[in-house]
Amino acid sequence: MTDQARNSYELWGGVIFLLLIVCGLIFGGVKTYGWMQDEQQMPVQVIDFSGDYRYVNIARLERLIRQSQPGSFFALDVNDVYRLVEAQPWIYRASVRKQWPNTLKIYLVEQTPVAHWNDDLLLNPYGDTFNASGEGLTLPRLYGPGGSEKxxxxxxxxxxxxxxxxxxGINELSLSERFAWQLELQNGVELNLGRQEFIDRLQRFIDIYPLLATQPKGVKYVDLRYDTGLAVGWKSANGEQSEEES
Incomplete structure (x- = not known):
């Protein structure tokens, strides 16, 4: 065998050996990828929830996560889980991370309801609305035009x-389209405060209410939309109302 033939033989032998290595790596990579994607091989066995929560249905949330991410630990998309969790009505903020080898850790910050808003939404302490069931919650009722929540x-x-x-205390508060304030107190008295100087007008009511409370008739409403004085509507035994200005 000539030197040229020997060199050619060695070159092709090296190429074939290299191709075998590459094919082996590709085959091994495909098998490894398939194994990593196989839920039966590397399932997410534990979804660990933490945080301070009262209203979140954890069992339902875990079921939603498993339904949306049916793959293995490696195939699970943390960003998808994060978006799913934060889309739930009672969730204010969340963080999601994987923990080797089979755990998904989720930290929850729950919405804190402070008031009912327009009978169909709830308000959190920042004046943001969220669409969750407020059934059974003893909260003040606030009403107003869109955008006036804060x-x-x-x-x-x-x-x-x-x-x-x-x-x-306040049982119900209404803010009109013209930003006039009306209140229903927990004792049933209704207050009309108008648009301006409503804090001063409320203080005027507080100052005079002890005197009103001594009257034989109960107070139905007090209209404080006057520079001085007020108008009082009284309850009567037959259900009719009478009004008096002072």
Whole structure:
């Protein structure tokens, strides 16, 4: 065998050997990838929830996650799980991460409901609405036009703090399209505060209410939309109302 033939033989032998190695690596990679994607080989056995929560249905949430991510630990998409979790009504914030070898760890920050909004939504402490069931929750009822959620909640807190000094509380607050304030107190008294100086007007009511409460008739409503004085609607035994200005 000539030197040229020997060199050619060695070259092709090397090429064939290299191709065998490459094919082996590809075959091994495909088998490894298939094994990693196989839920039976590397299942997500544990979904570990943590955080402070009362209203989140953990069993339902885990079921949703497993239905949306039926693959193995390696195939599971953390970003998809994150988006799914944060889309749930009672979830305010969440973090999601994998923990080797078979655990998905999820930390939950739950929405904190502070008021009903327009009978169909709930408000959190930041004035953001969320669409969760408020059935059974004893919360004040706030009403107002769209976009006024934060204004209504801030007004509620300011007036509730003032009323608390007189051992009274707000049951229902309404903010009109023209941003006029109306209240229904927990004792049933209705207040019309108007648009301006509503805190001063509320203080005027607090100052005069002890005198009103001594009257033989119960107070139905108080209209405080006056620079000075007020109008009082009284309850009567036969259900009719009478009004008096002072």
């Amino acid at each position: 204004t209504a909640l801030e007004g509620y807190h300011a007036m509730q703090s003032l009323l608390a000094t007189a051992a009274m």
